[in-house]
Amino acid sequence: MIRLSLIRSRALLALTATALMVASSATAAEAASIQPSDASQAKFLAAEGPHSASGTGWQTARFLRQLGRYGYVSQSGAEAVFDLNERYCSGAVFSGMWPNPQSPYIVTRLPEVPGQAPNTNPPVSWRLRQDEAVVLIGTTPPPEEYYSFDLTMVRGSLQTGPVLWTSIGDPINLKTVRTTGPTPFGRSFALVITGNRRTQAKVDKMLAASGLGAATNNMTIPPAMFRLGLDAGADQFLLGMRTSAPLPGFEQALERYRATPPLQVFRVRPGGSGNQTQPVYLPDPLPVPNLRVSGTGATELNLNPTLQLLRQRIIDAHPGYNATDGVVERGFEESYPGLQDKLVIDPPTTGVGALSNDADDPITPNFALPEGSFLVAYGTNHSATGQAAYSSVTVYADEKAAVALAAENNLNLYGSARDFIGDQKNADKFYAWTFSRAGDGGPTGAHVTMLPSTNSDFCAQYGGNRPVDLSTLRLVARAYMQPATLSRPALSSLLLDRVLVFTPK
Structure with a gap:
């Protein structure tokens, strides 16, 4: 009997193969016969190039030129895997907090703005000026069952605990992501995080001029729920990427992706003549986005x-x-109720525990x-x-x-x-x-x-x-x-x- 999961996997592989046919000049017969194997992995890598940020280099270069034209300044960050098992054993975090070993976070690391209040969890969490944005440009992962970009807020010290760690809105996942191609896998994309409407509009315009207009994804930090700023009382944020369950034949491709994430990240802001911690734009708060509704009424x-x-x-x-x-049993509370009730994670107390809005984690x-x-x-x-x-x-x-x-x-x-x-x-x-x-x-x-x-x-x-x-x-x-x-x-x-x-x- 053919496994249902393999049926779904092969359907996704067939979709990916269609895209690879264009890029690698494969014949229709070759695309139709692609199977989960080392060959499919090789075709994927041949079509998309090695997993490095060079695949979006020209778009990134254009974007940086656009920043100069608009009078924006930028600071470069980095992407790296954040293994909570390892971090616990090294003493960097007070608890592993029930990590998913099959989906280690790829975490965005950002430099501080000169003069800002120090972050309590450097370099994985960061504060954001109310008119700043975080911009991620890169390539999406190889075919897998699930991936997402999850924006979270962290109050407290991950080293000493406890922490209030909540998701901010819905993640961008493989079914909602906008990319430059017909599939969500191995394609160029951009991600913009801000709480300021004016900043979002300008950064989106710059990305459109850089060739990423149709592949720009916006995530909001709503000022109605979170405190933006660079002072000691401002909230701190963390962007983590989940990558889970590569489809058969793409295991090595995902390992390569995690080892050297093909992602470039920048914190960008309108430049001013004085203190970089002070906003240039007046507050123009984005509203709290609507959440996707869970459940269809169908039941197990x-x-x-x-x-x-x-x-x-x-x-x-x-x-x-x-x-x-x-x-x-239900252990982790949903993020917005948990935020309002200040439900900290302090094992064995689960609190919110950075529960994704895409997930149930009993x-x-x-x-x-x-x-x-x-x-x-x-x-x-x-x-x-x-x-x-x-x-x-x-x-x-x-x-x-x-x-x-x-x-x-x-x-x-x-x-x-x-x-x-x-x-x-x-x-x-x-x-x-x-x-x-x-x-x-x-x-x-x-x-x-x-x-x-x-x-x-x-x-x-x-x-x-x-x-x-x-x-x-x-x-x-x-x-x-x-x-x-x-x-x-x-x-x-x-x-x-x-x-x-x-x-x-």
Whole structure:
């Protein structure tokens, strides 16, 4: 039986192949026969060039000339992966805060304006003058299940915690991004972040003159909700890019993209004759943008009988163990309610936790998993049911450190429930994945991930020595971007993912 996820993947690959045919002079037959393989990856890279900012060099050069003509000044920033596991182990952050190991942030780093109040989280967070803009010019990632640019606000110190970390509006994702080509993959684009209407209009005009008019994406920091400025009382912002689950054949391309992000970033502002911290334009606040509405009314709840059968079959398959039920629950509040209620993230307290408006991230309570035990995460594969473009389950360790141990996404989870309910016609709408500390005496096979022992030194792999309690675990089940709404699925429409913890009798 052809996997539903591969059907969707090949549909996307076919779309990408059409674009590559023009760029690489491939024949129609070659484009139609492109398959997920090293060959498809090679064609992608040949058509788009190596993943570097040189692909948009001429557009960037034009934009910088336009800045001079309009009397704007600029400062260059940089893009780099921000691995929260590594940052925790090095002492740079107070907690890993349940990062997604399959989608490490690519974070925008900006220099400070001379004379501004210092940032509390340099260089990953930054303040913004009310008439400034952040401009990102570059190339979008290779084909994958999901990517997005998420603008967030951070109040507090990431090193000492706790922090109020909230999303600002909807992210720009692979279904909403404007690019120079017919696909969202491997194409030039520009992103503008500001809270000032006049600045946005002028910067958009400059980008249009640079050849990026149809590929310009605007993100708003609404002054009605956030305090722009360069003084110590102003809010600080962070732009993170998520890249998740490359389509088959594009794994290496995504690794290259993350290693050297083909993105250039600038903070730009109208130049003045005096102090650069003082605005040149009068306040012209942009309004709070409307949010995409989540949920369609469609539901997974009719699949509950099969879910209960799956639970019983999993228990029956392990007669030598005691089984304890666990279920995920709403853990992270939506950003704007969390902002108003000042819900900080301070593990084990989840707060808002930079929850994307594209995502539902239910989480279990903390639980113990001693040596000789294992857990089985199971539930509906939200991608296979049409409720999400990308979904995953991730195991975390230590109630305060909240670092990621292991994760599996919808592409890998697909078909795993057949191990237990292969006789059910809707088996492929479910998954069942084992995370084990039981060694060779416990479950084995293609759908088992071995976890490090409780005696392991987690931070040694990063050259650090901070302690991590590997015996205390937690699980997050992610569901990103419902295809019909391009926003988070409604939590009420999902069958909540579940956990069974097995300990020896």
